[in-house]
Amino acid sequence: MFPERARHEVAAAESVRLKTALKLGRVSNLPTVWTNTLAGAVIAAGAVDSVMFGIMLLAFSLFYIGGMFLNDAFDAEFDARSRPERPIPAGEVSRASVFTYGYSLLGAGIVLLLIVGFAFPGGTGLWPASGGIALAATIVVYDRFHKGNPLGPVVMGLCRVFVYVSAGWCLTVVLPRDLWVAAALVLCYLIGLTYVAKQESLGRVRNLWPLAFLAVPVAYGLGLSPGEPGVFAFWLLFTGWVLVALWFLKRRAPGDIPRAVISLIAGISLLDAMLIAGAGSLAMALLALAGFVFTLFFQRYITGT
Numbered sequence: 001m002f003p004e005r006a007r008h009e010v011a012a013a014e015s016v017r018l019k020t021a022l023k024l025g026r027v028s029n030l031p032t033v034w035t036n037t038l039a040g041a042v043i044a045a046g047a048v049d050s051v052m053f054g055i056m057l058l059a060f061s062l063f064y065i066g067g068m069f070l071n072d073a074f075d076a077e078f079d080a081r082s083r084p085e086r087p088i089p090a091g092e093v094s095r096a097s098v099f100t101y102g103y104s105l106l107g108a109g110i111v112l113l114l115i116v117g118f119a120f121p122g123g124t125g126l127w128p129a130s131g132g133i134a135l136a137a138t139i140v141v142y143d144r145f146h147k148g149n150p151l152g153p154v155v156m157g158l159c160r161v162f163v164y165v166s167a168g169w170c171l172t173v174v175l176p177r178d179l180w181v182a183a184a185l186v187l188c189y190l191i192g193l194t195y196v197a198k199q200e201s202l203g204r205v206r207n208l209w210p211l212a213f214l215a216v217p218v219a220y221g222l223g224l225s226p227g228e229p230g231v232f233a234f235w236l237l238f239t240g241w242v243l244v245a246l247w248f249l250k251r252r253a254p255g256d257i258p259r260a261v262i263s264l265i266a267g268i269s270l271l272d273a274m275l276i277a278g279a280g281s282l283a284m285a286l287l288a289l290a291g292f293v294f295t296l297f298f299q300r301y302i303t304g305t
Contacts, residue, residue: 016101020092024072025065026305028298029265031291033064035272036160036186038288040167043179043279048171052120056170059112059132060163066105067139067159073098074143106136116170124173131166138162153210157190160268181220182275188216189271193264196249196257197305211249214242214264217271224278234277234285238270262304266295 016024037060041048048056072079072088073095080089087093113128138158146152164183168175192214218239225232245267248260273288295304 016093016097020087022302024069024087024093024098026068026303027065028302028304029295030061030064031294031298032265032268032272033060033163035269035288035291036060036163037167038284038291039182039272039276040164040179041171042276042281042284043164043182044168044175045171046279046281049120052116052170055112055116056167059109059116060167062105062109062112063132063135063139063163066102066109066136067143069098069102069105070140070143073102075147078147106139110136113166113170124169124171127169127173128166131162131169135159135162135166153191153194154187156194157187160186160190178279185217185220185275186268186271188213189264189268193261193268196245196264197261211246214246217274218242221274221278224274228278230282230285231274231277234270234274234289237289238267238274241267241270258305262299265304266292266299269295 034057037053037056041053041056072086075086076088076095076098079086084090088095088098110129110132113132114126117123117125117128138155142152142155142159146155149155161183164179164186165175168179192211195210195213218235221231221235221238225235241263245260245263248256248263269288269292273285273292276288277285298304
């Protein structure tokens with residue numbers, strides 16, 4: 001006969017309950033992936049076919065959820081000591097099952113990008129899937145090696161960079177300079193954000209210098225704003241929200257570090273909105289702003305960290 005825990009893990013491996021899957025996938029943050037995709041598409045080409053864009057959204061959603069699954073699978077031993085409420089140490093699902101689902105989701109995302117590259121008129125062939133493969137590899141590297149890795153925040157930022165780049169490659173082979181600049185700004189923002197997130201379990205931030213990376217997109221947005229009231233409005237929202245998150249870090253009351261983390265995660269969509277507005281598409285920037293609102297709403301029900 002199986003020991004009780006072994007029987008429980010065998011049952012868990014057969015399926016993942018919806019509530020557990022939502023928690024593993026941190027799906028409350030998915031709108032930030034959608035706005036990354038929107039920003040990459042708009043900055044690269046200005047417009048995108050609605051059906052193609054829907055497939056792109058699904059593909060990058062699968063990459064994100066798969067990455068979050070693998071994050072929990074690789075961190076299972078750490079979580080058993082520090083975060084026993086997470087699904088794997090809590091016995092809600094087996095580690096092996098989460099690994100299987102995670103890698104399968106990454107593979108499905110690559111297949112969808114192959115469809116985008118070949119199934120639409122003017123498709124860019126293997127370029128979207130090539131970006132997807134690079135994204136999947138970066139996700140796995142981050143999930144496997146981020147603990148104690150000083151370059152972890154850079155690798156995490158590169159995951160979002162590859163969303164921008166891959167979304168651009170869905171529409172054009174030659175990516176414009178503005179997209180590379182936008183991707184670099186997202187990288188800076190994610191470096192600062194991920195550094196804060198890595199301190200979450202400590203309940204305090206030991207060094208503040210990496211947060212200077214957050215100032216890079218703030219300064220760039222200010223440079224875009226003169227003479228552009230629409231861009232300035234989005235810059236003001238983004239900058240104000242970053243300052244709110246930094247205030248949580250300064251105050252450091254109980255729960256303020258996680259609060260700062262989820263605030264900065266939601267702020268990704270505000271950064272996307274500012275960059276889209278800077279590219280001249282205020283209507284699409286409003287869609288990205290909606291992504292920010294949806295992220296905050298979903299984070300009330302599903303943890304974003």
